[in-house]
Amino acid sequence: MRAVVVEHYDSIDGISIREKDLPEVAAGEVRVRIGAAAVGFVDGLKVQGLYQTKDPLPFVPGTEFAGTVDSVADDVAGFKPGMPVLGMTRSGALAEYISVPSAALKHLPAQVPFEAGASFQANYLTGLYALEARALLRAGETLLVLGAAGGVGIAAVQIGKLMGARVIAAASTPEKRAFAVRHGADETVDYTEANWRDTLKTLTGGHGPDVIYDPVGGEVSLQAFRSIAWLGRHLVVGFASGTIPALAFNLPLLKGGALLGVDLAQIQKREPETHARLIAQLFDWLASGKLQPVVGKVVPFENFREAFKTMQSRSALGKMIIKFP
Ligand SMILES: NC(=O)c1ccc[n+]([C@@H]2O[C@H](COP(=O)([O-])OP(=O)(O)OC[C@H]3O[C@@H](n4cnc5c(N)ncnc54)[C@H](OP(=O)(O)O)[C@@H]3O)[C@@H](O)[C@H]2O)c1
The missing domain is CATH 3.40.50.720 (NAD(P)-binding Rossmann-like Domain)
Incomplete structure (x- = not known):
């Protein structure tokens, strides 16, 4: 599979797409074929090593994604190949596939496009x-x-x-x-x-x-x-x-x-009940169409640098989205 790989903290021009092995599916995990991933302000800092926490090198940036379930560990219930999902992760979303603990995923309502799902959480x-x-x-x-x-x-x-x-x-x-x-x-x-x-x-x-x-x-x-x-x-x-x-x-x-x-x-760890209530409210609004996440500029995976540059030049409208083939 292909992924954006940060080998050295660098400006976005110094970062490239590389071939990587398809991620394994460990116990408790689900592998997702990513349809769209979001790039936020924090991602722009992380690739340069300027964020308050540093991802150990090398790493694949990207914390929010939406896509289709590709493979599911035997001990995971509730997800099946082909299901649309959205998820959050510490890193790894700017890749064609990602494996994450099933708890990191939520079902994406069928009518919500991947671009909106990736912009949401x-x-x-x-x-x-x-x-x-x-x-x-x-x-x-x-x-x-x-x-x-x-x-x-x-x-x-x-x-x-x-x-x-x-x-x-x-x-x-x-x-x-x-x-x-x-x-x-x-x-x-x-x-x-x-x-x-x-x-x-x-x-x-x-x-x-x-x-x-x-x-x-x-x-x-x-x-x-x-x-x-x-x-x-x-x-x-x-x-x-x-x-x-x-x-x-x-x-x-x-x-x-x-x-x-x-x-x-810190919300989920420190206020789990509030977190669960707010997530339920948000997904209710999403499913009913009452809340339609704003999708900013959508760029193809190959042009991922454009998403970072638009944001870093203070010209972004809404969240930048990278779309996978
Ligand atoms: N607290 C949290 O849990 C949390 C969660 C997510 C994000 N954040 C933080 O929220 C901030 C915004 O993130 P974002 O993803 O919304 O970023 P964004 O899409 O780039 O928006 C930031 C906005 O800040 C304004 N701005 C003013 N001076 C700027 C400058 N020198 N460079 C860039 N933008 C400038 C821009 O609006 P104008 O051009 O209209 O001034 C821009 O639209 C970041 O600091 C991020 O770390 C915090």
Whole structure:
């Protein structure tokens, strides 16, 4: 089989597709023929060895995928060859086949394409956990999403709308803001403009956003927090800008506001019941069509570098998807 193999941490131009043995199917495992895999911001850091945890070399990048069950270990129940599935893994999804523990897989509803399945779990679970379990977002509240056209941001826009919030999408270009509106945002703001806090004030009638969903970090986070409503909740999701902001503690005091951390990687281990409930909710929405995961740019496997470059050049709309033949 073919796989993207990182032999040395490198820029994406230094990384290639290689031939590898088909993965074995150990006890408890299922082998999947991958139909589509997603590339997120974190994957771009991991291949360069710049992420907070480093995958031991050599490794195959990619943590989210959807495809068809190819082979199943004798001791695994519930999966059969030919079934459509989606899954999450620590690494290995940018390959034609992957073997994973059966617990890493979920059934993909028949009507959901592989591209949407691969875009689904991480960003939407992060969004629902943050907005529902951490911020306790209520219908009628105003939600400000920073980086709203990115993979994580656009998922929060959709979930915010499903929860009944009024959603203001902040993004850097007219194209990105239009994209957020197509996926449900009620209003937009260009947060690269010097006076964007005035626009936000006007849009919220002076109240400010009740909840801020922040995968961007940097100066924009500090400005956003200064605009937050009384008893507002600011969700710390990521630092796509490359800068971890330092907030002066007098601001939460003056605003009666809260900073709330969100870490997808720890939800299942630390809050298993919440995790199970949120996953059930998400798959319910997926199966009913109430939630349609946004598929960003789709590139063929051979052109995998294009997906990374689009994201790394800040030009991605939604999550980047790599499609397998
Ligand atoms: N906490 C968690 O559990 C969790 C889970 C998943 C991801 N994350 C984090 O969330 C962040 C976003 O991930 P993503 O996959 O959504 O990335 P993405 O698709 O690339 O979106 C990031 C957005 O950030 C904005 N941005 C501002 N400054 C930027 C810069 N210098 N370079 C790139 N983008 C910049 C861009 O929007 P504008 O151009 O409109 O400014 C972009 O759309 C990452 O830091 C990731 O590690 C956290």
